[in-house]
Amino acid sequence: MSSEPNPPSDAANEFQEQENPALRGIDYSESTNVNQIHESILREKVDPQEGEEPISLVLIGIIGVTLLFGGIYLGRYWGAFDGMIYDERARSVVAGAATGGGAGAAGAPAAAEDPVAVALKLGKRVYTANCASCHQGSGQGAAGQYPPLVASDYVLQSERRLIALLLHGAEGPMTVKGNVYNGAMPAWEKQLNDKQMAAVATYIRQEWGNNGGPITPEQVAAARVEFASQTKAYNEAQLLAIDGPIVVK
Amino acid sequence: MPGDAADALERAQVDASCRVPVMLFFASAVFWLVVGTLFGLIASYKLHNPLFIIELSPWLSSLLEKFSPAGTVELINASLTFGRIRPAHLNAVAYGWAAPVGLGVAVWLMARLCRVPLRFPLLVSAAGVLWNIGMFVGIGVLLSGGSTSIEWLEFPPFVSFILFLSFALISIWAVDMFVHRKPGHVYVSQWYIMAALFWFPWLYGTANMLIQLIPAQGSVQAIVNWWYGHNALGLWFTPLGLAAAYYMIPKVIGRPVYSYYLSAFGFWALALFYSWNGGHHLIGGPLPAWLITSSIVASVMMVIPVVVTAINHHMTMKGNFQVLRYSPTLRFVVFGAMSYTLASLQGSSMAFRDLNTVTHFTHYTIGHSHLGLYAFYTMIMFGCIYYIVPRLLGREWVSARLIKIHFWTCAYGIVAMVLILSVGGVIQG
Amino acid sequence: MLQHPENPTNTFSNIVEATKPWLRGRTISGVLILVGHLAFAYHFVLMLLKFGRADGVGPTLLAKPESAAEASS
Numbered sequence: 001m002s003s004e005p006n007p008p009s010d011a012a013n014e015f016q017e018q019e020n021p022a023l024r025g026i027d028y029s030e031s032t033n034v035n036q037i038h039e040s041i042l043r044e045k046v047d048p049q050e051g052e053e054p055i056s057l058v059l060i061g062i063i064g065v066t067l068l069f070g071g072i073y074l075g076r077y078w079g080a081f082d083g084m085i086y087d088e089r090a091r092s093v094v095a096g097a098a099t100g101g102g103a104g105a106a107g108a109p110a111a112a113e114d115p116v117a118v119a120l121k122l123g124k125r126v127y128t129a130n131c132a133s134c135h136q137g138s139g140q141g142a143a144g145q146y147p148p149l150v151a152s153d154y155v156l157q158s159e160r161r162l163i164a165l166l167l168h169g170a171e172g173p174m175t176v177k178g179n180v181y182n183g184a185m186p187a188w189e190k191q192l193n194d195k196q197m198a199a200v201a202t203y204i205r206q207e208w209g210n211n212g213g214p215i216t217p218e219q220v221a222a223a224r225v226e227f228a229s230q231t232k233a234y235n236e237a238q239l240l241a242i243d244g245p246i247v248v249k
Numbered sequence: 250m251p252g253d254a255a256d257a258l259e260r261a262q263v264d265a266s267c268r269v270p271v272m273l274f275f276a277s278a279v280f281w282l283v284v285g286t287l288f289g290l291i292a293s294y295k296l297h298n299p300l301f302i303i304e305l306s307p308w309l310s311s312l313l314e315k316f317s318p319a320g321t322v323e324l325i326n327a328s329l330t331f332g333r334i335r336p337a338h339l340n341a342v343a344y345g346w347a348a349p350v351g352l353g354v355a356v357w358l359m360a361r362l363c364r365v366p367l368r369f370p371l372l373v374s375a376a377g378v379l380w381n382i383g384m385f386v387g388i389g390v391l392l393s394g395g396s397t398s399i400e401w402l403e404f405p406p407f408v409s410f411i412l413f414l415s416f417a418l419i420s421i422w423a424v425d426m427f428v429h430r431k432p433g434h435v436y437v438s439q440w441y442i443m444a445a446l447f448w449f450p451w452l453y454g455t456a457n458m459l460i461q462l463i464p465a466q467g468s469v470q471a472i473v474n475w476w477y478g479h480n481a482l483g484l485w486f487t488p489l490g491l492a493a494a495y496y497m498i499p500k501v502i503g504r505p506v507y508s509y510y511l512s513a514f515g516f517w518a519l520a521l522f523y524s525w526n527g528g529h530h531l532i533g534g535p536l537p538a539w540l541i542t543s544s545i546v547a548s549v550m551m552v553i554p555v556v557v558t559a560i561n562h563h564m565t566m567k568g569n570f571q572v573l574r575y576s577p578t579l580r581f582v583v584f585g586a587m588s589y590t591l592a593s594l595q596g597s598s599m600a601f602r603d604l605n606t607v608t609h610f611t612h613y614t615i616g617h618s619h620l621g622l623y624a625f626y627t628m629i630m631f632g633c634i635y636y637i638v639p640r641l642l643g644r645e646w647v648s649a650r651l652i653k654i655h656f657w658t659c660a661y662g663i664v665a666m667v668l669i670l671s672v673g674g675v676i677q678g
Numbered sequence: 679m680l681q682h683p684e685n686p687t688n689t690f691s692n693i694v695e696a697t698k699p700w701l702r703g704r705t706i707s708g709v710l711i712l713v714g715h716l717a718f719a720y721h722f723v724l725m726l727l728k729f730g731r732a733d734g735v736g737p738t739l740l741a742k743p744e745s746a747a748e749a750s751s
Contacts, residue, residue: 039734040639041260045503047362048436048496053508059560063553070546077545079538088538088602272726279722286715290708297701575739612697612704623711631718638722639737644730646738651721653740658714666707673700677693 116202116214123203126196130188131204139208145183147176150208158243159215162205163223166197169233187233194220259364260640266366267357268641270373270419274353275634277381281345282627284388288338295331302329328392336403337391343401343481344412345384347626349377351489352419354633355442357641358496359423362439363430369422376418383411399460401478406461413453420446437512441492444520448484452477468535476527482621483523490585490626491519491558493633497582498565501636502572507564511557518554522547529600532609548600555593562586577652581632584660588624595620606678613674616667624663631655 077088128137134146141148149155154176155162169187173180188197194217201220205212240246295301302325313321327333360367367373387408390396396403404412423446427439456477459465465473499506506512528536528544566583573580595617599608608614635652639645646652724730731738 040643040645040737041264042257043736044257044260045500048438048499049505050434050437050509050512051505051507053510053564055508055510055514059557062556066550066552070550073549074542074546077538077542079542081539083537085538086535088542276722276726279719283712283715283719286708286712290705290712293701293705293708297698297705571744575741575743577738577740580740612700634722638725639730642725642728642730644725644728644732645736647721647724647729647731649738649740651717652738655714655718655721656740658710658717662707662710662714665710666704669700669703669707673697673703676700677697 119199119202119214120206122196123199123201124207126192126200127203127207130191131200134183134185139204141181143179145181147174147179147181147183149204150210152176153246154239155204156210156212157246159201159213159219160223160226161239161242162201163197163215163220164227164230164242165234165239166192166201167220167223167227168230170235170239171233172235174236174239184233189224194218194224260361263360263364263366264357264640266368266370267360268370270367270370270377271353271357271637272641273374273377274349274356275638277377277384278346278350278353278630281341281349281384285338285341285346288334288341291329292331292334292338295329295334299331302326327394333392333394333396336396336398336400337388339401340391340403341384341388343622344387344404345381347486347622347630348416349380350630350634351445351486351626352377352416352423354493354630354637355445355489356419356423357637358438358492359426359442362436362496363426364433365426365429365431367422368425373419373422376415379418380412380415383408383415386411397461399474401481402456402460402474406457409453409457409461413450413457416450416453420450436495437506437509437516438492438496440516441488441495444516445485445488445492448480448488452480452484471531471534472528472536472540475530476524479527479530480524482618483519483526486622486626487519487523487589490589490629493629494562494582494586494589497578497629497632497636498562498586501576501579501582502566502569504565504569507561511561515554515557515561518550518557522550522554526551526596526600529605532600532602532605545600545602549597551593552597555590555597559586559590577646577649577656578632578636580656581628581635584656585625585627585629585632588620588628592617592621592625608674608678611674611677612670613678616670616674619663619670620667624667628659628663631659 079085079088135141135149136146139149147154154165165185167187167189169185171184173182175181192200197220198215198217201215204210205215291301356367356373383404387404390405390408391403395405397405402409423442427443430439456473459473460470460477464470495506495512525544525547528540529548532541532545534541562583573583598604599614599617635646
């Protein structure tokens with residue numbers, strides 16, 4: 001403000017007049033000329049003040065746009081603030097998590113929409129209740145009596161044959177993975193509905209390291225019609241007639 | 250006011266109280282600046298000519314074998330490998346130059362703005378000596394291969410402790426001046442300095458605690474690392490640089506800062522947004538999406554304080570640009586303030602995922618960091634030194650020509666470096 | 679750009695080679711900066727050794743200001 005030229009002479013005179021004790025700590029080495037040693041301090045302009053100019057409307061607009069942009073960006077890639085979501089572009093999972101009502105539930109609703117995952121859960125329940133007593137929880141069966149399901153060609157090859165077997169059962173000697181088994185499997189045609197049967201078939205085709213594809217309730221329904229003429233359990237020859245012999249790999 | 254004798258006497262007393270510690274900080278900072286620049290130059294040269302020192306070996310050994318013990322040449326070779334010289338460069342310029350010169354400027358500004366002399370200047374000087382002992386030990390450890398290999402925290406924990414202790418001893422007396430300040434308006438530079446003095450120990454302490462002493466596990470460590478790495482720039486060097494710019498620009502041209510509202514707004518926006526920024530170093534890393542996204546948003550939000558500050562500085566300068574022609578202080582400070590705007594806007598743009606996929610891990614990032622810490626911070630500190638030293642020593646700078654050489658080499662050098670690294674970095678990406 | 683997916687034949691060593699001219703440029707700019715710093719350090723040491731002017735003719739300025747009233751460092 002007051003940038004009038006400094007008159008160093010007045011101030012300097014005052015310095016010379018007063019023998020000020022406060023100056024004692026100020027040692028500017030050999031120079032004794034008070035006038036010149038304080039030159040840099042005397043010539044200084046005022047200490048900074050702050051003006052009162054208001055913030056311009058344009059600037060407020062810029063700030064608003066920036067904030068708006070930030071909000072949009074955050075909304076788009078927020079990842080539901082979920083510690084498990086690593087891909088900011090995962091819109092569907094984010095949407096699922098959002099409707100699922102919270103961070104922790106992010107995975108579950110997404111899984112609920114996947115029919116195979118549901119089938120696997122239902123299939124496990126059906127298997128434990130009905131099949132595990134013979135084929136065992138491990139799917140390994142029992143030597144000489146109940147054939148294994150793990151890596152079994154009956155399970156993994158023809159889908160139609162597998163459904164037929166489940167519907168009507170089997171009896172008599174059968175060769176599975178080079179071993180002969182002689183037992184009897186009941187028909188499940190009446191106990192299990194299409195959904196349950198498809199689920200258990202899907203389950204045994206994908207559990208224990210098996211890598212078969214899923215089986216749908218529609219396939220089961222079609223098989224009920226197709227194999228309706230079968231009135232008793234299949235034997236090995238009849239089973240092999242469906243979709244041809246087992247291909248040994 | 251300026252011509253007022255009592256006022257000038259007060260300033261003289263304030264300056265006298267600061268003289269020893271501030272000059273000590275400045276002198277050691279200048280020393281580390283030169284050393285750090287040499288380190289940087291060697292590191293840079295070795296990137297396109299990796300055999301640099303080794304090729305010199307025969308010549309060196311014939312020179313050295315006469316008067317130095319066996320193995321000296323091998324020792325030098327090992328010390329100057331890229332993996333050691335690069336962290337040595339970073340730490341020498343960051344902790345040897347930038348931090349002490351910032352502390353020196355902060356102590357002086359604080360004393361001037363609070364209008365009270367620094368109490369216990371000898372204690373503060375001792376802390377400065379302690380800091381430099383820490384620096385020598387730390388750089389020695391780095392050159393002998395003892396880096397912790399955590400960027401920005403390469404010094405081993407005991408060196409960090411020395412620096413921390415020294416910092417505490419210095420900042421206490423700066424804060425003490427604020428507590429005993431003469432009544433009156435608290436100027437914007439004081440806010441920034443106070444904030445920086447409290448933010449730095451918080452950052453440095455937390456980062457050392459979570460990385461060195463009780464290390465956080467896995468990717469959390471990376472988050473802490475970059476939270477610190479970016480905040481050391483954003484919440485420590487940036488406020489110091491802005492405090493200096495907010496003081497020097499109006500002081501040299503002798504008119505008030507344009508708007509108090511802009512100053513206040515810029516300060517709080519910086520405080521609010523900067524601390525979130527570190528995560529943008531980890532885009533594409535194995536971290537939850539929300540963390541990265543928030544850091545990107547915060548980086549973009551940094552546009553607000555930057556634009557606000559830039560407008561405030563520009564409007565203050567308006568009509569006084571002719572002063573740049575002759576005032577060395579103003580020329581350096583305004584160069585720095587303009588670089589601040591540039592560096593920050595560039596930084597915000599680099600946070601975007603799309604640009605980041607190209608520039609990440611390239612020389613572009615190096616260009617950006619030099620634009621920030623050098624063209625902005627260091628240039629402002631040069632300006633401050635040109636202003637403060639004549640007042641502390643009671644003598645004027647010897648030669649305008651040397652100042653001109655200093656300004657033009659550094660200005661051309663840094664502009665060229667940033668352009669070269671940016672273009673090269675984009676091509677590399 | 680060299681790492682763009684549409685550029686799959688670019689080997690890492692190619693990319694490194696391509697950065698070399700730019701790195702040389704950086705070294706040159708680094709030398710400029712070092713010269714500046716040496717000038718500055720020399721000037722600073724002169725001040726410490728009390729070679730600074732104390733003749734009372736005002737601050738060391740880079741050019742002559744229009745009016746004496748403006749003179750400030």
